[in-house]
Amino acid sequence: MDITLDKKSPTEAAIKVTLKESDYQPNVEEKVKDFAKKASIKGFRPGKVPPGLIKKMYGKSIVVEEINNILSKSLSDYIKNENIQLIGEPLPDEEKAAQIDWDNQKDFEFDYNIGMVDDFKYNLSEKEKLTSYTIELDKKTLDETLDNVKKQFGNSVNPETSEEGDSLYGLFEQVDGDISNEALLDLNWENITKKDQKKFTGLKKDDTVEFDIEKVVKDPHAVMHLLNIGHDEAHELKGKFTLTVKNINRTEPAELNQELFDKVFGKDAVSSEEEFINKVKETVEDNYKRETDFFLDQTIKDHFVSKTKMEIPEEFLKNWLLRTNENITQADLDKEFDEYVKSLKWDLIKNKIAEDNEIKVENEEVVDRAKSMILQQLGGAGAAEQLKDHMDAFADNYLKAENGQNYMKVFTEVRDEKIVNFIKEKVTITEKKVDVEGFKKIVEK
Secondary structure: OEEEEEEOOOOEEEEEEEEOHHHHHHHHHHHHHHHHHHOOOOOOOOOOOOHHHHHHHHHHHHHHHHHHHHHHHHHHHHHHHOOOOEEEEEEEOHHHHHOOOOOOOOOEEEEEEEEEOOOOOOOOOOOOEEEEEEEOOOHHHHHHHHHHHHHHOOEEEOOOOOOOOOEEEEEEEEOOOOOEEEEEEOOOHHHOOHHHHHHOOOOOOOOEEEEEHHHHOOOHHHHHHHHOOOHHHHHHOOOEEEEEEEEEEEEEOOOOOHHHHHHHHOOOOOOOHHHHHHHHHHHHHHHHHHHHHHHHHHHHHHHHHHHOOOOOOHHHHHHHHHHHOOOOOHHHHHHHHHHHHHHHHHHHHHHHHHHHOOOOOOHHHHHHHHHHHHHHHHOOHHHHHHHOOOHHHHHHHHHHOHHHHHHHHHHHHHHHHHHHHHHHHHOEEEEEEEOHHHHHHHHHO
């Protein structure tokens, strides 16, 4: 057997594998004998089928199978031994493969095109400067949050006359059609015009109001549930409807007292209005921290992808994606290719950083992360004590599920986190405080 590499450019090459009969025939003979011992053919006792008959009946398929096995292993070993950084997988020359005469040929040549990434360098030092944002809750956002909390834990009442913010239950009927359904209309008051807002205020039981469905209920999925109609009909629906009011629902905000404090944070966790407001502020800022942490991780990815010079065999990559993915169309590829390339480059950079700096993940780290995920789903730290004797079994079952895919998913998550944290230790990160609106503008850019 002979394998040669013809490098056409730093990122593309052709591999030729030449097989002589002596490379595969001994294995074929062994398989024929083994098949003869196990075959069950009418007219022959088990284990007594002549190898010559097996070769006549199945010889070609055995040769094809054995050659494919040799090709797969030899290609893999060659790429590994030559330290070739593949992009995608080797693509066989289908035109030449179709010309093979399996009935008469004894020697074979197989050609493959490969895509590679040439050696590249990344800069991981204090000279790389990034910004991390910390969101401080401004008074406006804090007041809105407190209003939402008071409303969430408020009391439901049924007033006689509707006001802005109320929900209306009643009979909805299409003016020029047959649609009719009783349902609750939970208006998004901020998203409808002042004119429509006036239509739905001052209503009482048995009052009827006419409105344009597409102007008042703008989400087609909400229209589906409101009118009990199908997806396509909801997306196309327009025109006039009437609502005959049967009930008015209103949530009266809860008062800032100990009862509310206990409902939100648990009994006696806070004992004054000042403590409660500070606790709400702290909780919301912690939630925003997850967003800012995610944004920093994305910033790191974008920074290293844009700053690291790396040649990618784009034409080969497009060809490989189209040939190996039946569900990808040319239109999909054209639309998503740039993002795919960015993701590919980031994977290559991460892997090189991990290899150069010996960043590894131990099995214990994977198990611990799985336990943490399970605890969060089952109630967080409060469930830890009750479930401590069962956590090993829970984690083991989860990680073995989906044929081990769950294990690889958690392993990748832990590994990516370790790599990004390592990067954060090496580069210069400047902390900057912003309010919610300021952070939204930064993300939009």
